[in-house]
Amino acid sequence: MNRTDEKAQAMNLPPVYNHVEKHGAFPEISHDENARFNFLTNLNRHLDSVVKPGNKVAFDKRIKPWFQERTGHDFHTSAEVKEAMRQDTYYQMSSALRRAMLEMTQQASRSMVLRQIDSLADKASFYNNQRPETLTLDPDLEIPHYLKIVDYHCLPGSYYTEYIADDVANAAADDARFFVTTAGKFGELSDGSSKALVNFLTHNYPKFNPRRILDIGCGAGHNLLALAMGYPDAEVIGIDVSAPMLRYGHARAVSLGVENVRFIQANAETIPFDNDSFDWVQSTMFLHETSTRAINNIVREVYRVLVSGGLMLHVEHAQNTPDMSLFEQFMRDWDTFNNNEPFYRVMHQMDKTEWMKSAGFQSDNLLQFGIHIVNNNNHRLTGDGFQTRQNVFGAWKE
């Protein structure tokens, strides 16, 4: 850590963007782009920890009494809370600022990536050509409808759009912006979830020794690589529908020297493997970007490809609990309405137990636990709006 990093840490600010380790396929960052990313990361942190909590004050002091006086009763649903909050000027300001921050972040990463789109593709190809046998693309694969109807979290063209041959632009843009929108809390290589998961499993299930692991919706493989490093004797296969993510993820893996991985372009609703093929099927922040129909197909497929005694796990948003206030439910759904994450809200309300049982998993074999993200940049932020706990649910197959 140099002095700037020490200062940032002492002031409970995010790590400095250009001091954080990057992998070989990452875009080149100019001085001004760096400054922009540092500004946006800190703006995000400020909005989350200082501005966002003010909404609760506005709700308690203004909106709730106003609603009760007007209707003669308390809120019955989070939709009512939403309609009332939308009229509050503090909420309007806080929401507009957050949306503007997200748009600026997408613009910052997109402009950085587009000015070097050719050299990024060349760089990825350089790594991919070193190990062509572990990257399999399928140009005829159909992109699911739900992915095409909206640009997920405002990434123009979403994960799958390709602009040139061997393109990795949208994957690189998504990688660059991830650090900003998470204020660096997932660690240098944005892999803190899987690092935590590996720690949890090796501690709680020391005899679990998976030989084959499948990561569905693996994206650019942030978490897939951490699984591969955590279980170096296993073969870890990632599937995703988006070619730019797979090219970039594979190049990233080669550049980091991780060898026990393969990337395949395929849909998790129709997993291209035989029954009983995997000891562990994992997904990380993937299911909430699908749809009701897709998620039902996916769980059936996961059950099919797992061996008996195999493990299914999903790092995902926790579902709403009966003791959760309507205000909290409303705040949790912000991304559904403002950040192009249409399935978010459904995931919050979904009964995951029934979903897993519907595919054949037995009640006694279901799991749910929390993990604390491992942040390897030695830079820990604390305080309001900086949650580092993630929810994991899944099941053992009988």
Ligand SMILES: C[S@@+](CC[C@H](N)C(=O)[O-])C[C@H]1O[C@@H](n2cnc3c(N)ncnc32)[C@H](O)[C@@H]1O
């Ligand atoms: C939020 S990203 C996943 C992040 C990734 N798991 C990680 O650990 O960094 C969601 C990914 O799901 C992919 N995707 C969406 N629907 C899919 C499907 N039915 N099958 C496979 N991949 C899918 C998208 O292309 C995108 O790359």
